[in-house]
Amino acid sequence: MTTPAETDLAAAAPVTVPESEWRRLEVRTIVVRPFNELLGFIPLLIGAVALGQHNDQKILFGLAGIVLLVGRGLIHWLTTRYRITDEQVEIHYGLISRQRLATRRERIRTVESTARLGHRLFGVTSVRIGTGQHDHKGHKPMKLDAVTSAEADRLRRVLLHRTDTTAATSTATSAPPADTGEVLARLDWRWLRYAPLTLSGLFAAAAIFGVVWRSVNELDINVNRIGLMRSGVRWFENASAGAVIAVITLVAVVLIVFGSTVMYVLKYSNYLLTRERDDTLHVRRGLLTTSAVTIEEARLRGVAIMEPLLLRAGRGARCSAVATGLQRKNESHLLMPPGPVAEAHRVARLVLRASDAGSPPVVRLARHARAALRRRLVRAVVPALLVVLVLWLLAQFAGWPAWLWQVGCAWPVLAVPLGLNRYRNLGHALTPRYLVTRSGSLERRTVALQRTGIIGWQIRRTFFQRRAGLITLTATTSAGRGAYRVLDITEGDGLRLAEDAVPGLLAPFLVED
């Protein structure tokens, strides 16, 4: 605990001085948490009120659930405490099993604040503190749910504004500047045309369908009571097969386009990428659920340009950060939402502080050897052929329908252009600061990885790669996915690339053939 003198000092000094007294979460947490959890049930509730057969037992269960949720929110608020000392951040929470989380402050890499609808209504936000450690299973994230927006802002600045121990006294007077950052990119509504190419609409449509389907089942709604459904079913029973397929395709396309556009607006509205004056990158986005991710620039290990097949066909791309401490889910590594590929390249260059057009990730990539083409083709076609063979055998000897393998024959045929495209997309390059590698067809990924961020090599060679004289070179790093591959590079080239990228690491283990 603190002495009175220390507390006085903390109270008098500006906000950036680390305090040592314990703080609680915002009081509104008690309401916000259950509220957020209840929001998920709203479609179900609407369904129940509008269409369901009322049932006292279900209402009782619902009320009990609400009481439990509120109680949980109360306990969470009562038991959670956090403080930021000179050395570390500590979070204590939990009633039955007390959890004590502590992280050294110099290990903090990112601060994310996410505000869901409930948070926003009550003016609070949740904060996640990302450290250098990867999210192992059982490794609890450092999360504060919820604090006021002002407190979130303060946390972000205190935690990512490094105060050297030597300069600690001087920083007390020079508080880090508020949001006066340089704008690197903002949302252009014309990017909305890339939304249908992201396939997120497919997931959205599937999710909506799932919710409706479950509600209908859970609430014992009699579908036949709705007139529209009845006439729809009747039409389907009488229409020809061609018309049915056409209608289903049309409905699916409309749903996907609509769903993906809605998702795009929800996720990426208010998108703004800035570089703050304390050398952090700041990504803000979201319409209902807002998220603000702050990445310490010194810990950024590179960028990735993602071009899924459809998006690539429309000359679009996404850009994301290769950084430590970010969540895998929630797209918290996003630097630019789906948009024009040229814009993604521009953002990547700005983020990497590379001014000229020829800098990564848009460098000329070296093609891989012809042996890699054969390997990509074989790996695309052979599994497809095996599946068809198995289906044919099953049709011959186990009485499976023959159309299965006949339709399946399309797969090996389609696999040929896929394999060719995979080969065409293979590439690598070495720039003074970055190792650039590209692969993938269904999702083409171009990664520029900082050479100083490489913390090891893995060289992998399968039986077939050995015969083809190829290896898969993997650079390991603490950031992002943890490993970035240069696929199917010839052995000599790969080893030379590795040694050139991180001089001296591999050299003692290399010999000349």
Next chain:
Amino acid sequence: MHTGPTAQPADTANAPATRTGLPAGTLRLRNPRYRVHPRAILWWTLRTGVFWLVVILAQVAIRVFADQPPSWLAVTLIISATAGVLQVVVEPQWRYRVHHWEATQDAVFTRSGWIRQEWRVAPVSRIQTVDTKRGPLEQLLGLATVTVTTASAAGPVEIAGLAHEDAARLVDELTATTQATAGDAT
């Protein structure tokens, strides 16, 4: 640092090239200096053997106890018996030829695998933890696996099948070197 295990250096012919520049010709990786302990062959044999034994016994059990065992069970039984015998005979020997390791002042260097082989290099300056792990079979045979983790999520560098005392010595030496290196290894 030269960790001297009880096993002899495997590739004295392939001594490390101690030159600064890279040779102009085609490069390849040499073997790390040391083989694992010969008892590792027995360990791999037992490990693979137990796996196939379970697979085969499960099928035999179905054949014996089921009222009407499916007809294809005979085919899978023959296939798994053949594959099992082949793997038990081939894999341990093959692995023993492949598995090598080396720890220098600057890096840990390993080679492992059999059909699919893998070389891993981790610079000592980036090592976060070093520890040993001993499964039941390894304990029985006096072997240990040394696990060297870095900050990468791509999996640790593992040296399996070392004699227990060699593993302990390697861990001590690596721990000492790692602690002497500054930085948080990310």
